Amino acid sequence: MEKEEKFGNDNGEAQEEKKGFKDGSICGFESLDRLLNASLKPEVFQEVSRLLLGLNCGRALEPISLPESAFALSSKHDFDLQAFCFHADKELLREPRIVRVGLIQNSISLPTTAPFLDQKRAILQKLKPIIDAAGASGVNILCLQEAWTMPFAFCTREKRWCELAEPIDGESTRFLQDLARRHNMVIVSPILERDVNHGETLWNTAVIIGNHGNIIGKHRKNHIPRVGDFNESTYYMEGNTGHPVFQTAYGKIAINICYGRHHPLNWLAFGLNGAEIVFNPSATVGELSEPMWSIEARNAAIANSYYVGSINRIGTEIFPNPFTSGDGKPQHADFGHFYGSSYFSAPDASCTPSLSRYKDGLMISDMDLNLCRQLKDKWGFRMTARYDLYAEMLARYLKPDFEPQVYMDVKTVWKA
Amino acid sequence: MEKEEKFGNDNGEAQEEKKGFKDGSICGFESLDRLLNASLKPEVFQEVSRLLLGLNCGRALEPISLPESAFALSSKHDFDLQAFCFHADKELLREPRIVRVGLIQNSISLPTTAPFLDQKRAILQKLKPIIDAAGASGVNILCLQEAWTMPFAFCTREKRWCELAEPIDGESTRFLQDLARRHNMVIVSPILERDVNHGETLWNTAVIIGNHGNIIGKHRKNHIPRVGDFNESTYYMEGNTGHPVFQTAYGKIAINICYGRHHPLNWLAFGLNGAEIVFNPSATVGELSEPMWSIEARNAAIANSYYVGSINRIGTEIFPNPFTSGDGKPQHADFGHFYGSSYFSAPDASCTPSLSRYKDGLMISDMDLNLCRQLKDKWGFRMTARYDLYAEMLARYLKPDFEPQVYMDVKTVWKA
Known part of the structure; x- marks a missing residue:
C-alpha cells in the first residue's frame, strides 16, 4: 500500500480509482473518517465519531462555509479542501478570540531528476493557488509542510541536495512574504536553512512571516531522527x-x-512559553508512523491545553540513485508513501477529520483561543503538574x- | 448515555439488551472494536483496525487460547474475558522475556447504602473468581482498578467514607496475598490507604504484592484531580x-x-527509572474523559518505550445523599457511568481492543519485554531527548x- 503512489498522484486520473474504496480495494481509502462515513450507518458513524474525534456532549464540529472562489481553486487545481469550527464556551469578561487557521499538504511537482531550480519553482507555483484559496477563505495563520520547497531527499544521504537550502530571507521566503502581505496572513514556512552567518551550516528551520510580510523570527528543529531512511542527522544538527x-x-x-x-517534553516547553497554537509540519510515511499520527498530536493538545495543527506531505518521491537504509532492506529509490492526513487537534x-491520504489539501479551522485557558481552568493540569x-x-538523571x-x-x- | 447503568449492571438481564446495538440503539455498544467489527465488511474492518489498533505490517494481534476453566468462570460469573499476544522480534543474544499480564475491571457489588463492611467484603468475593480465572490462565502480573475495595465515593465529600481506608497490610492486602501465593502471581492492589505511622493520614496508594505473597512496596498517587465531581483533594494529598x-x-x-x-512528565519519570510495564488503574466517566482514554496511555507507551495497562471501573454508583459538583449542575446522586474499556498499549x-464498557472483565496479554529495548533502539527517543x-x-519555570x-x-x- 505504501508504494502505490508515484509522481503526479495529485493530478493523474489513473490514480482516481484508488482513492476511495468504491473499486472494491481498501488500500487507497482517502481518510479514516470518509471510510467510516461511507461504511457505517449514520447512527453508528455518529457514535464512532464521538469517540474517535472526541466530540463529547454530542456536539459535532460544524463545517465552515467558504467562498465559492476557494472551491473553484480547489476544483481547478485538484486539492482537498475541508473546513471546521471548534467549540468554545462564551466568556463573560473576554470577547471570543476566533482565529482562522490553515494547513497545507502537498506532493512535489516535478520528478527529482529535473534541474533543482525547476523543481523548487514548480513547487512554489503549485502552492500559489492553494495559498490563494487560504487567502480567499480569510485564513489568518497558515502553515506549510516540513521542507516544503524540496523533495524529502535526506534519505539519499547525497550532499548535493544541500544546494536546495536557503537563507532565512531567500527566494521562498520572499515568495511567501508577498503572499502574506497580499492576504494579510501570517505564514509559517518550514525550510532547509543555510545559516550564512555561521559558517554556512544547515538547519531544519521554520520561518515565521508576519501578516505585514515581515519576518517575525525563526525556530530550528530541536530533535533529529536517526530512524530507518530518516537519518537526517547527516544533513543538519539539533536546533539552537x-x-x-x-x-x-x-x-x-x-x-x-x-x-x-x-518528545512530550518538546511539546511541554512550547506550552510553558505560552503557545496557544503549535504547528507540527512533518514528513512521515505510512509503514513507520501512521498508527501514531492520530495519537501524539492529540495527546499534546490535551496535555498542554493548546491547539495543534499537524501537517504531513503527500505522495511517493522517487530518487535517481537507490540508497540503503541501514536496516537490512534491499536498496530502494523511495522511502514509502507520505500519507498526508493533516488535521487539527x-x-x-x-479533533477534525483528516485531509486526504493521497491528494494535496488545505485544512481550515476556526478556533477560539479562549478555549485554551478554559481547559486549563477545567482540568488544572498546570497547577497539578x-x-x-x-x-x-x-x-539527577543527567548525571x-x-x-x-x-x-x-x-x-x-x-x-x- | 452516561446515566443508563445503575447497580447490578454486571448481572441484570434487563441490561443485556443495552450492551450491543442489536436492539437498534447505539447507546449501549460494548466496545468500539466490537461495534466496528459488527458494522464493517471484513476488509474494511481490517484496514480500520490497522490504523486504530496500530497493527502495522498487516500483523493482527493473535488471540491467546486460555484454559476451559477460565472461560467457565467467565461464563458463570458473567465477566468479559479477552486475551491477546503482542508481537516482538526474536533477538540473537537475549531469550524472549514473555510475561502474561492481566487487568481486572469491575462494578461494585452492593448498594452504597449497605453496611460498609458488607460492601467491601462483597467486592472481595466478587473479585475472587475473576482473580482465579487469571490464575488459571497463568497470569504472572495482575492489576486491579483504582480504590477497588470501595465505591468511588470521593464525589460525595462526606468524610465517613474515610472509614474504608486500610493500612498497607490490611484486610484487602491479606486477601490478595493469599491469592498471590496460590497463583504464584504478582498483584497490584490500588486502595485508599490509612497511613497509621504518620498521623493516620490518607493516601491513594497501590500496594505491590509479590508472587510469594510478600509486600514488595507501595506507590502513592502523584497528581490529584480537582475536576467536577473528582475533587479528590478533599480526601488525600499528593503522593510522597x-x-x-x-x-x-x-x-x-x-x-x-x-x-x-x-501528566506526560509522570509517565516519563517511571520510564527514566526503568519501568517496562506501567499500570494506570483509574476511575473515570464517559462525559469527562472517554475520548481521551484511547490517546493518553498509547502516547505514553510510544513516548517511553514501555507497555501500559489501562484499567477503568464499571457502572454507575448511586450514593445515599445527593451532592453538587461546583460546576453548576443540579445536585445529583451519581457522577456518571464508569465506562470500563480496559486495554493494553x-x-x-x-494496542489491544478494549474490554466491555458495561461488564466486569479480565483482559490478558502476553508481552515480550524485549520489545521495550527494541523500540528504544529503533526510534532512539531516549538518545534524542x-x-x-x-x-x-x-x-527556570519554577521561579x-x-x-x-x-x-x-x-x-x-x-x-x-
Whole structure:
C-alpha cells in the first residue's frame, strides 16, 4: 500500500480509482473518517465519531462555509479542501478570540531528476493557488509542510541536495512574504536553512512571516531522527533556538518540527512559553508512523491545553540513485508513501477529520483561543503538574552516575 | 448515555439488551472494536483496525487460547474475558522475556447504602473468581482498578467514607496475598490507604504484592484531580513516594494512578527509572474523559518505550445523599457511568481492543519485554531527548519571575 503512489498522484486520473474504496480495494481509502462515513450507518458513524474525534456532549464540529472562489481553486487545481469550527464556551469578561487557521499538504511537482531550480519553482507555483484559496477563505495563520520547497531527499544521504537550502530571507521566503502581505496572513514556512552567518551550516528551520510580510523570527528543529531512511542527522544538527513562541497579530504560535512530536517534553516547553497554537509540519510515511499520527498530536493538545495543527506531505518521491537504509532492506529509490492526513487537534480532546491520504489539501479551522485557558481552568493540569519533582529528577538523571529508583522483590532469587 | 447503568449492571438481564446495538440503539455498544467489527465488511474492518489498533505490517494481534476453566468462570460469573499476544522480534543474544499480564475491571457489588463492611467484603468475593480465572490462565502480573475495595465515593465529600481506608497490610492486602501465593502471581492492589505511622493520614496508594505473597512496596498517587465531581483533594494529598519501579519476579513495573495519566512528565519519570510495564488503574466517566482514554496511555507507551495497562471501573454508583459538583449542575446522586474499556498499549504503537464498557472483565496479554529495548533502539527517543534543555527550562519555570521565551511581531500595534 505504501508504494502505490508515484509522481503526479495529485493530478493523474489513473490514480482516481484508488482513492476511495468504491473499486472494491481498501488500500487507497482517502481518510479514516470518509471510510467510516461511507461504511457505517449514520447512527453508528455518529457514535464512532464521538469517540474517535472526541466530540463529547454530542456536539459535532460544524463545517465552515467558504467562498465559492476557494472551491473553484480547489476544483481547478485538484486539492482537498475541508473546513471546521471548534467549540468554545462564551466568556463573560473576554470577547471570543476566533482565529482562522490553515494547513497545507502537498506532493512535489516535478520528478527529482529535473534541474533543482525547476523543481523548487514548480513547487512554489503549485502552492500559489492553494495559498490563494487560504487567502480567499480569510485564513489568518497558515502553515506549510516540513521542507516544503524540496523533495524529502535526506534519505539519499547525497550532499548535493544541500544546494536546495536557503537563507532565512531567500527566494521562498520572499515568495511567501508577498503572499502574506497580499492576504494579510501570517505564514509559517518550514525550510532547509543555510545559516550564512555561521559558517554556512544547515538547519531544519521554520520561518515565521508576519501578516505585514515581515519576518517575525525563526525556530530550528530541536530533535533529529536517526530512524530507518530518516537519518537526517547527516544533513543538519539539533536546533539552537530553544522553544520560542511568536506573538503574531492573531495569536501566540510555536512550531514543533516533525520528529519533535515524539518528545512530550518538546511539546511541554512550547506550552510553558505560552503557545496557544503549535504547528507540527512533518514528513512521515505510512509503514513507520501512521498508527501514531492520530495519537501524539492529540495527546499534546490535551496535555498542554493548546491547539495543534499537524501537517504531513503527500505522495511517493522517487530518487535517481537507490540508497540503503541501514536496516537490512534491499536498496530502494523511495522511502514509502507520505500519507498526508493533516488535521487539527483541540485542547478539549476533539479533533477534525483528516485531509486526504493521497491528494494535496488545505485544512481550515476556526478556533477560539479562549478555549485554551478554559481547559486549563477545567482540568488544572498546570497547577497539578508538580514541576519541581521533574526539574529535580531530570537534573539527577543527567548525571552519568544516576541511579534509578528501583525496589527489588527480596523474595525472588536474582541471577547474577 | 452516561446515566443508563445503575447497580447490578454486571448481572441484570434487563441490561443485556443495552450492551450491543442489536436492539437498534447505539447507546449501549460494548466496545468500539466490537461495534466496528459488527458494522464493517471484513476488509474494511481490517484496514480500520490497522490504523486504530496500530497493527502495522498487516500483523493482527493473535488471540491467546486460555484454559476451559477460565472461560467457565467467565461464563458463570458473567465477566468479559479477552486475551491477546503482542508481537516482538526474536533477538540473537537475549531469550524472549514473555510475561502474561492481566487487568481486572469491575462494578461494585452492593448498594452504597449497605453496611460498609458488607460492601467491601462483597467486592472481595466478587473479585475472587475473576482473580482465579487469571490464575488459571497463568497470569504472572495482575492489576486491579483504582480504590477497588470501595465505591468511588470521593464525589460525595462526606468524610465517613474515610472509614474504608486500610493500612498497607490490611484486610484487602491479606486477601490478595493469599491469592498471590496460590497463583504464584504478582498483584497490584490500588486502595485508599490509612497511613497509621504518620498521623493516620490518607493516601491513594497501590500496594505491590509479590508472587510469594510478600509486600514488595507501595506507590502513592502523584497528581490529584480537582475536576467536577473528582475533587479528590478533599480526601488525600499528593503522593510522597516519587516514581518507584518495582523489580518483580516477572519484570519491572510501575503504577501511574488515574489522573496521573494526564501528566506526560509522570509517565516519563517511571520510564527514566526503568519501568517496562506501567499500570494506570483509574476511575473515570464517559462525559469527562472517554475520548481521551484511547490517546493518553498509547502516547505514553510510544513516548517511553514501555507497555501500559489501562484499567477503568464499571457502572454507575448511586450514593445515599445527593451532592453538587461546583460546576453548576443540579445536585445529583451519581457522577456518571464508569465506562470500563480496559486495554493494553505497546511501545510499537499497537494496542489491544478494549474490554466491555458495561461488564466486569479480565483482559490478558502476553508481552515480550524485549520489545521495550527494541523500540528504544529503533526510534532512539531516549538518545534524542535532550533532557538537559528541559532540566534547565523546568528549573527556570519554577521561579516566580520566570519569563517565557516570546517574540512579539514588531509590525503589529499591540493594545496596552
